Amino acid sequence: MSLKINTNLKNQLTANFIPRKTALSTAVAIALFAGSSHAATMPELQSEINTLQSQMNALADKMETQTRVGSESSAHSQVASKTHIGGYGELHYNNIEGKTPEVDFHRFVLFFGHDFNEKIRFFSEFELEHSIAGDGQNGEVELEQAYIEMDLTKQLKTRVGMTLVPVGILNETHEPNTFYGTERNPVEKEIIPATWWSAGASLNGITNSGLSYDLVVSEGLNTPDGFNIRKGRQKSSKAIASDLAYTGRLKYTGIPGLELAATARHESNISQSQLTDAGAATLLETHIIYSKENFTAKALYAQWDIEGNAAKSNNADKQYGYYLEPSYKISENWGVFARYNEWNTTTIDANKNTQTDFGVNYWPHKQVVFKADYQLKKVGSTEQNGINLGVGYSF
Amino acid sequence: MNNLALFLVSAKQISSKPIRALLLVGLISFSAQIHAAALSEESAAFLASHLQENPNKQYQWLTGEVKKQVTLVLDHPYYTLRVPYWQSGRDDNRKTVWILEEIGKHKPITVGIVIQNQQIKSLRILKFRESRGWEVELPTFTQQFDGIALKSPVDLNNIDLTTHIDGISGATLSVRAVTKLSKLALLLQQHIDTKQGSAKQLTPAPVKTHSLTNH
Numbered sequence: 001m002s003l004k005i006n007t008n009l010k011n012q013l014t015a016n017f018i019p020r021k022t023a024l025s026t027a028v029a030i031a032l033f034a035g036s037s038h039a040a041t042m043p044e045l046q047s048e049i050n051t052l053q054s055q056m057n058a059l060a061d062k063m064e065t066q067t068r069v070g071s072e073s074s075a076h077s078q079v080a081s082k083t084h085i086g087g088y089g090e091l092h093y094n095n096i097e098g099k100t101p102e103v104d105f106h107r108f109v110l111f112f113g114h115d116f117n118e119k120i121r122f123f124s125e126f127e128l129e130h131s132i133a134g135d136g137q138n139g140e141v142e143l144e145q146a147y148i149e150m151d152l153t154k155q156l157k158t159r160v161g162m163t164l165v166p167v168g169i170l171n172e173t174h175e176p177n178t179f180y181g182t183e184r185n186p187v188e189k190e191i192i193p194a195t196w197w198s199a200g201a202s203l204n205g206i207t208n209s210g211l212s213y214d215l216v217v218s219e220g221l222n223t224p225d226g227f228n229i230r231k232g233r234q235k236s237s238k239a240i241a242s243d244l245a246y247t248g249r250l251k252y253t254g255i256p257g258l259e260l261a262a263t264a265r266h267e268s269n270i271s272q273s274q275l276t277d278a279g280a281a282t283l284l285e286t287h288i289i290y291s292k293e294n295f296t297a298k299a300l301y302a303q304w305d306i307e308g309n310a311a312k313s314n315n316a317d318k319q320y321g322y323y324l325e326p327s328y329k330i331s332e333n334w335g336v337f338a339r340y341n342e343w344n345t346t347t348i349d350a351n352k353n354t355q356t357d358f359g360v361n362y363w364p365h366k367q368v369v370f371k372a373d374y375q376l377k378k379v380g381s382t383e384q385n386g387i388n389l390g391v392g393y394s395f
Numbered sequence: 396m397n398n399l400a401l402f403l404v405s406a407k408q409i410s411s412k413p414i415r416a417l418l419l420v421g422l423i424s425f426s427a428q429i430h431a432a433a434l435s436e437e438s439a440a441f442l443a444s445h446l447q448e449n450p451n452k453q454y455q456w457l458t459g460e461v462k463k464q465v466t467l468v469l470d471h472p473y474y475t476l477r478v479p480y481w482q483s484g485r486d487d488n489r490k491t492v493w494i495l496e497e498i499g500k501h502k503p504i505t506v507g508i509v510i511q512n513q514q515i516k517s518l519r520i521l522k523f524r525e526s527r528g529w530e531v532e533l534p535t536f537t538q539q540f541d542g543i544a545l546k547s548p549v550d551l552n553n554i555d556l557t558t559h560i561d562g563i564s565g566a567t568l569s570v571r572a573v574t575k576l577s578k579l580a581l582l583l584q585q586h587i588d589t590k591q592g593s594a595k596q597l598t599p600a601p602v603k604t605h606s607l608t609n610h
């Protein structure tokens with residue numbers, strides 16, 4: 001009986017992190033201790049078993065406590081570092097008619113975060129686009145997020161620093177394994193314009209009903225012409241802060257599978273008062289995501305109303321875009337999608353752009369994805385059809 | 396560890412039974428103090444709300460075949476050598492409470508799970524530490540697990556639940572972590588039921604089974 005118990009104990013200790021030498025000495029020690037029960041009766045043997053179980057638990061307690069960092073969390077003890085590292089990346093191959101086929105390591109991103117304590121933390125996103133940055137190179141090195149987050153209450157926090165604008169579907173969540181299509185959708189890129197970040201301060205609240213809200217005061221756009229939104233992103237790089245921007249978002253995720261959100265952003269002056277004929281601008285965006293079992297549908301609409309003669313005289317005072325995207329997961333690893341995009345950065349119907357995508361995602365692991373899709377794109381009167389292939393990851 | 400082994404060797408060498416017994420009592424009470432200190436306020440309240448009889452803390456050791464199965468469910472080994480659980484009641488009324496943890500993105504989510512007759516009676520997020528994915532704390536999400544069981548027969552390479560769990564956009568990693576823990580609790584329950592001789596044939600609900608959707 002004692003021999004059997006001791007063999008089991010040794011196996012358990014050896015199988016669980018205890019160095020072999022230590023496990024052996026512990027087992028020997030317990031064997032010696034248990035050896036006193038040669039002529040034991042059954043109650044004494046039971047008592048011996050209970051004692052050994054207690055000792056075993058005491059050993060495990062001590063081991064678990066030695067690696068613990070004050071939390072009850074056993075998982076926390078295994079990731080005791082307060083500094084977190086993550087990242088994502090995506091390599092693309094594009095073969096579009098009228099263009100030279102190219103392969104591009106589009107994005108290589110590293111996340112760094114640090115918990116100062118349970119209520120104050122730092123988060124950052126550091127990105128290299130198109131592999132090589134520098135004079136005459138294609139790429140850019142960008143700091144896209146760097147902020148301090150503090151919990152004010154259990155349901156309210158504040159962020160101060162450089163943050164992603166709370167708008168759209170992709171702007172805040174854009175790891176390649178989380179969306180369909182090799183390239184990000186053109187509506188959020190051209191209209192919103194993702195990826196869009198700015199320096200400022202925000203309040204971010206949640207409620208028990210599943211409704212959350214974000215209020216942000218931040219640097220505004222500085223367009224070179226008073227209407228080219230995407231070129232107006234200052235990216236917090238010696239950004240002119242004469243005319244601030246104000247953003248509010250309401251999001252409802254109280255029903256599993258459903259997300260409903262709406263964002264409004266007001267720019268005081270989209271040239272930072274550098275142009276006399278530029279004025280204020282307002283972005284309105286709304287979207288819905290609905291998933292039921294393996295089917296998901298996404299729909300997004302966004303529009304800009306831009307004041308000032310510069311925008312009006314260039315027929316760019318109203319800009320809009322929308323897309324619809326149904327998708328279906330065939331299995332844990334495979335999913336197919338289609339997406340129709342339409343957008344116009346002018347008020348002239350002939351300048352309307354459309355793009356229809358359909359393709360497949362393959363996830364060999366939940367955080368690794370291979371993508372293939374075909375695009376039917378019409379920019380004004382020019383067709384840009386072709387194939388896109390990609391591989392991406394996040395961790 | 397070495398100090399503890401030496402302590403045990405020394406205990407053997409002490410010929411006086413009373414002193415040896417005293418050392419053992421000290422060791423056991425030290426262990427009990429750690430148990431008491433380790434339980435958070437949320438976990439203690441969850442335990443008290445589901446098990447009325449002041450149950451003893453017990454452990455399922457994660458060794459051998461159990462360890463392999465746990466690794467399959469989580470995609471990695473569990474964080475400790477053993478998992479605590481508490482039980483009260485008898486036969487069909489016996490309830491087991493598991494308090495388990497899994498990392499969502501960077502930080503552990505602590506989940507309390509009550510199982511009766513190999514079905515989840517209740518699942519609650521006891522501590523959520525991530526910056527995103529807070530929606531898993533909402534009752535509308537956790538109530539999806541009520542009455543759920545492991546799909547039978549259990550395929551160890553693809554352990555699945557009898558009912559699909561709807562995900563939350565933007566909270567995929569948290570949803571995945573909680574779903575994994577629900578499977579882990581049900582799997583461990585099978586082991587302790589087998590050990591206690593009360594294992595039953597699984598009776599899956601008549602719901603078409605699907606895997607978790609990635610968003």
